[in-house]
Amino acid sequence: MHQLALDKLTKVCLTIFLLFSATNTxxxxxKIGGVFEQSGQxxxxxxxxxxxxxxxxxxxxxSLDEVETKNGRLKLKFIDDTQVSLTEHTYxxxxxxxxxxxxxxxxxxxxxxxxxxxxxxGGLGLVPKENIQIQTPTATIGIRGTDFTTTVDELGRSxxxxxxxxxxxxxxxxxxxxxxxxxxTITNNGGVQILTEAFQAVMVSTFEQAPTNPVILADLDLxxxxxxxxxxEPQEITEAIEEQVEELKGDNGLLxxxxxxxxxxxxxLLKETEEDLEFSELDMNFLDVDFLVDLLDVVEEVGTxxxxxxxxxxxxxxxxxxVDKIEGTxxxxxxxxxxxxxxxxxxxYFFRQVTNTTSIRIAGGSSARIEVYxxxxxxxxxxxxxxxxxxxxxxxxx
Amino acid sequence: MKTSNLLHxxxxxxxxxxxxxxxxxxxxxxxxxxxxxxxxxxxxxxLTILQAGNSNKISGDASQGSDLVITGANLIIDIIQDGNGNxxxxxxxxxxxxxxxxxxxxxGDNNDLDMNIxxxxxxxxxxxLWNVQGSTNVFDVDIGGNYAADNLNMDLTIxxxxxxxxxxxxxxxxxxxTPGSGWNGTVTTNMGGIKVDSSSAKWEMDITGDDxxxxxxxxxxxxxxxxxxxxxxxxxxxxxxxxxxxxxPVCPGxxxxxxxxxxxxxxxxxxx
Numbered sequence: 004m005h006q007l008a009l010d011k012l013t014k015v016c017l018t019i020f021l022l023f024s025a026t027n028t029x030x031x032x033x034k035i036g037g038v039f040e041q042s043g044q045x046x047x048x049x050x051x052x053x054x055x056x057x058x059x060x061x062x063x064x065x066s067l068d069e070v071e072t073k074n075g076r077l078k079l080k081f082i083d084d085t086q087v088s089l090t091e092h093t094y095x096x097x098x099x100x101x102x103x104x105x106x107x108x109x110x111x112x113x114x115x116x117x118x119x120x121x122x123x124x125g126g127l128g129l130v131p132k133e134n135i136q137i138q139t140p141t142a143t144i145g146i147r148g149t150d151f152t153t154t155v156d157e158l159g160r161s162x163x164x165x166x167x168x169x170x171x172x173x174x175x176x177x178x179x180x181x182x183x184x185x186x187x188t189i190t191n192n193g194g195v196q197i198l199t200e201a202f203q204a205v206m207v208s209t210f211e212q213a214p215t216n217p218v219i220l221a222d223l224d225l226x227x228x229x230x231x232x233x234x235x236e237p238q239e240i241t242e243a244i245e246e247q248v249e250e251l252k253g254d255n256g257l258l259x260x261x262x263x264x265x266x267x268x269x270x271x272l273l274k275e276t277e278e279d280l281e282f283s284e285l286d287m288n289f290l291d292v293d294f295l296v297d298l299l300d301v302v303e304e305v306g307t308x309x310x311x312x313x314x315x316x317x318x319x320x321x322x323x324x325x326v327d328k329i330e331g332t333x334x335x336x337x338x339x340x341x342x343x344x345x346x347x348x349x350x351x352y353f354f355r356q357v358t359n360t361t362s363i364r365i366a367g368g369s370s371a372r373i374e375v376y377x378x379x380x381x382x383x384x385x386x387x388x389x390x391x392x393x394x395x396x397x398x399x400x401x
Numbered sequence: 402m403k404t405s406n407l408l409h410x411x412x413x414x415x416x417x418x419x420x421x422x423x424x425x426x427x428x429x430x431x432x433x434x435x436x437x438x439x440x441x442x443x444x445x446x447x448l449t450i451l452q453a454g455n456s457n458k459i460s461g462d463a464s465q466g467s468d469l470v471i472t473g474a475n476l477i478i479d480i481i482q483d484g485n486g487n488x489x490x491x492x493x494x495x496x497x498x499x500x501x502x503x504x505x506x507x508x509g510d511n512n513d514l515d516m517n518i519x520x521x522x523x524x525x526x527x528x529x530l531w532n533v534q535g536s537t538n539v540f541d542v543d544i545g546g547n548y549a550a551d552n553l554n555m556d557l558t559i560x561x562x563x564x565x566x567x568x569x570x571x572x573x574x575x576x577x578x579t580p581g582s583g584w585n586g587t588v589t590t591n592m593g594g595i596k597v598d599s600s601s602a603k604w605e606m607d608i609t610g611d612d613x614x615x616x617x618x619x620x621x622x623x624x625x626x627x628x629x630x631x632x633x634x635x636x637x638x639x640x641x642x643x644x645x646x647x648x649x650p651v652c653p654g655x656x657x658x659x660x661x662x663x664x665x666x667x668x669x670x671x672x673x
Contacts, residue, residue, distance in 0.1 A: 359654045359671035366661040392663050398670040
């Protein structure tokens with residue numbers, strides 16, 4: 004009862020405040036919220052005026068701000084109590100935020116460009132859910148629920164997961180009784196999918212291609228979701244994509260290509276230019292590499308690492324990539340070392356993007372020692388196999 | 402003064418030549434100890450030199466080692482030295498007002514290239530290619546040390562061992578820290594290499610061979626890119642990207658290293 008009265012009082016106060024301080028529209032520089040929580044390296048807030056702010060605790064946000072995290076996390080809280088949590092290296096644009104005494108005129112539009120963000124609508128209902136629009140590069144998310152995550156990779160592909168309601172504690176999984184926080188729709192030019200179950204997820208590859216059929220990620224819990232920094236493809240999603248490909252076959256589209264066609268034999272695939280065949284970080288397929296098959300194991304290890312404290316190193320968290328043994332960093336993205344480590348085409352790929360980017364590819368079966376010095380990082384030593392032979396020293400300073 | 406014949410093929414087209422001095426030029430399929438002297442100023446130069454033989458030189462005058470001078474805009478230059486013990490001494494300036502394409506090919510061992518690009522004026526928007534097929538070559542290269550060499554696009558391919566970039570600069574700053582004590586920025590090195598002080602430098606290096614040594618320094622007020630591919634054992638490689646303090650908000654750099662090697666030593670330092 005007391006909480007109910009408090010909510011009503013809050014609504015009344017906000018309404019009075021808005022009647023006196025706001026007209027029908029919000030000025031572009033009006034505060035619409037602020038940085039509610041911050042950990043790790045502060046990110047940045049780019050204002051339309053050209054002003055660049057450090058995203059520290061209590062920093063205001065205004066409409067049209069662009070928020071970017073570095074090696075740290077942010078939680079933004081809007082004045083309608085909506086909360087958006089951004090993990091490391093995430094980029095989000097606030098395309099529109101209008102707060103009006105008449106709730107029907109209030110609206111919010113966010114664009115999740117890259118990284119992982121968790122969105123929880125305000126419990127006060129001051130911005131109607133139908134007036135909330137969440138955009139990713141490949142889909143539009145309609146809100147009927149309250150809590151979900153989006154993870155967008157560098158190619159714009161989006162993984163959307165509906166989260167359970169607030170009664171589901173962080174460590175509780177689906178089979179232990181978590182209820183969905185409502186429902187959300189994922190729409191693009193290819194079609195619509197509706198998520199109605201907790202930990203139900205879809206993957207959207209392009210804006211023209213329909214979202215995959217929803218699958219339930221049965222082994223996830225909220226702790227794991229919060230630590231999933233990169234687009235990761237659970238096995239259920241892999242299967243859903245394969246099903247989608249099978250369904251698309253037979254429509255005389257590109258997927259019906261038959262390699263035995265006479266015309267296909269005449270095609271000289273070697274005419275591809277060398278440049279086209281060259282691998283770059285843009286070709287890194289975060290969704291297909293081997294370590295993502297074991298995503299849940301990786302995420303679990305991340306959680307274990309974080310439990311040791313923010314200053315812990317990853318020296319005890321080693322991981323094998325095929326026949327090669329890695330020590331000092333996790334397979335996949337290690338939140339401590341900030342290295343993305345994976346096995347591609349017989350090489351071990353170490354990719355670290357902070358302000359500057361270093362990518363190292365070492366032939367599989369080799370032995371190497373990588374020392375990393377960063378003013379924002381404790382000493383890190385990564386060993387490939389015997390940790391001897393080639394020595395690589397990386398110094399990255401901001 | 403050494404004279405005589407010694408040039409296998411020397412073809413030159415000059416559209417805006419102020420001065421060009423060639424000491425001697427006698428056709429020969431392959432001959433040793435040729436010397437080509439160049440003192441060239443002016444725009445729109447297209448120059449192709451092929452020296453086949455050993456101990457040939459391209460330089461400024463008969464003193465056998467003074468800098469040749471080439472300045473101007475829209476310079477298209479191809480130089481091929483096919484043999485051992487060849488040398489190039491030069492101060493090269495490609496004026497930023499036009500595109501400049503310089504290609505150098507060294508086929509042989511123990512060659513010596515001493516080059517100062519941007520020696521007397523800016524050398525912006527250069528497209529520079531070095532193709533080295535031989536061993537124990539020595540390169541003393543300074544790009545943009547005196548004047549700007551912005552937007553440099555450089556491709557270096559080495560197929561050989563123990564090639565060395567020497568003495569162009571000293572890396573007097575850090576390459577790392579002391580393990581266990583955190584980043585400290587106090588380690589210094591005197592390894593020489595290529596000095597580049599330019600914005601938006603894009604370099605690609607493809608090295609096949611053992612025990613090569615290359616150090617690079619990319620500085621300036623814009624992001625840099627360096628791609629380095631090594632297929633060979635041992636060797637010492639240092640790559641420094643140091644962005645200017647005036648970058649706003651930052652000038653991100655990128656270093657992409659691909660190693661198939663045993664016992665190579667690679668140091669990378671990136672700063673804003």
